[in-house]
Amino acid sequence: MSPHTNENRDQFRPEEHAHDHFLLTTVVGSYPKPKWLNRAKDLYQDPDHGFDEDDYQEALDDAARLITNEHERAGLDVVVDGEMRRNEMVEFFAHRIDGYEFNGPVKVWGHNYFDKPSVVSEVQYTDSWLVDEYEFTAEATNRPVKVPITGPYTLANWSFNEAYEDEEALAYDLADLVNEEIEKLVEAGARYIQIDEPALATTPDDHAIVGECLKRIVKDIPEEVRIGLHVCYGDYSRIYPEILEFPVDEFDLELANGDYEQLDVFKDPEFTKDLALGVTDVHVAEVESVEQIERNIEKGLEIVPPEQLIVSPDCGVKLLPREVAYGKMANMVEAARNVEKRLDDGELEVRSAQATADD
Template sequence: MTLAQHLLPTTVVGSYPQPEWLVDRAMLSKSVPRTRMQAMWRVDGEHLEEAQDDATIVAIRDMERAGIDIVTDGEIRRESYSNRFATALGGIDTDNPAIIVARTGQQTSVPRVVGQIRRIRPVELRDMEFLRRNTDRAAKITLPGPFTMSQQAKNEFYEDDEALAMAFAAAVNDEAHDLQRAGADVIQLDEPWVRNNPELARRHAVKAINRALDGITVPTVVHLCFGYAAVVPGSTKPAGYPFLAELADTTAQQISIEAAQPKLDLGALKDLSAKKIMLGVLDLGDPAVESADVIADRIRHGLKYVAADRLVVAPDCGMKYMPRATAFGKLKAMCEAAAKVRGEIS
């Protein structure tokens, strides 16, 4: 499958809303789980896979109907963007998670690393095969990035953070090669935690990302954001990333950024002139569906900093926590806006 040949192709960051009949959305809304949250699923184990398949088809069709050029599987089978992959690896004690306490006092259950991190089996391979069978559009699949996974776990085995991140990177790389062989047109790493701990990220995040992408020949993306709009209020989001220019040294061809809700200063993109930019133009903290005109203005603003042939149009972040009708409306308006601006510059 070839990627969209026209300017300003549209995509999603990854997730799409899971239906209420499949998951307990009230339970889901309370956290972004690091360990497994099996109680979230409303369908029993015997029928869960079939139910997830059906919901995935719904997500794919919504993206297609909205006009998205590069679709995903909506991450429908995941409890969070990272925990399904991270907890499937060898070296993780899934029965006895650790509790870490944030500076705010919030307690979070996280995986405990008690042995060598290794990929025991493919985790998302069936997801990619299912997506490939069910769309004729370009298909993207996402993986949690190695630096982010290393920051979402309690290290009780490796000598330091870098060794842990590099072990996660090797596991991600094994998975990415399987996903490429299964027909992925784009592979994306989600690395939001590089902005949580930029000093540590400067030491080894780029090294870990490049190890995770080693040998991958399809287009690759690194996504970073300030957190889901449903979890992190827009008023607390800064207008700039503390770790962004450093991503110029990654082998990823694209960098995906949240820009609409935090009203990001796009001047920082000058440091990424060799990369394509997946620009967030949907404010997922706004419960209203923005008009195509509003979104078109955001795209035009992006074009002041990024050439049209280097700009990919996307939401700010995953849409997992949104009402489905709102998510669909926003995607449809985004695709209409991209078509409008495309017509102005082609």
């Protein structure tokens, strides 16, 4: 029997896909930067060196092509440029939003510092943040490209608020700006957008605020554009099942790091959205075997049927050694293809597709 289809997800299925079943493979976003790119940045920031803006831009372009190609070589169905042009996930966007300013690094833990921005006036959208990045990546590959965007709740929560009555009001204004940016990305051809909200894991009681932000974000966005939400490791029982009401197509969850101890959280009530399951642990600098990743993928099939499953690392892999990051991706893709074949051959018992409100 042919597997069910999932049109929003299957638009990213390769034309020559070898199996009837399809487990979309992708990454959350970040990837280790080549050491020479960090060196290029140092030279660019050195006023006594002749390494100018054009030189640095060429280095960024080369790195983006290289990592996009590395994702292709690993076999990923949907690629990202590894966020080669980005530094920190809030700082990058704050530099591009009117109303933010920077007053120097803030110590966050140990010897780690974060250049935490302040919102000093009403936030406003001027120029696009990511369209150039998306268009460059799309030109560098013949595979679909996913665009990760830091979500408005995290942009508000991880900033000093000196202009708004409260963080909630700031988050809603930022959500309207994210909506404008996604409209620009859609015009440029983007069809897969991921909203990153790591702050939700640390403040789960604010899930209603995140839900309202997402409603503003997806306003007037075409249905064929896939919207995902990435939430880092936390106590998911505090946001489930409420998050099923969020207007997104998929949830990207960090479960490998906790050895899937929270898997049962998502079994009751039924998980009605698509699940982007973390199947490699980005906190461990060792490459999991293909067999181990296959077992991890099977964990996802305990929650959703195959047509609702996406396979990815737990989170961004930027802190791993580059060869480890690549090994995890390549093994992940091989494991997904092996599981697809076993599904085709009827070797795996899986849940049947659930009826949705639209059926």
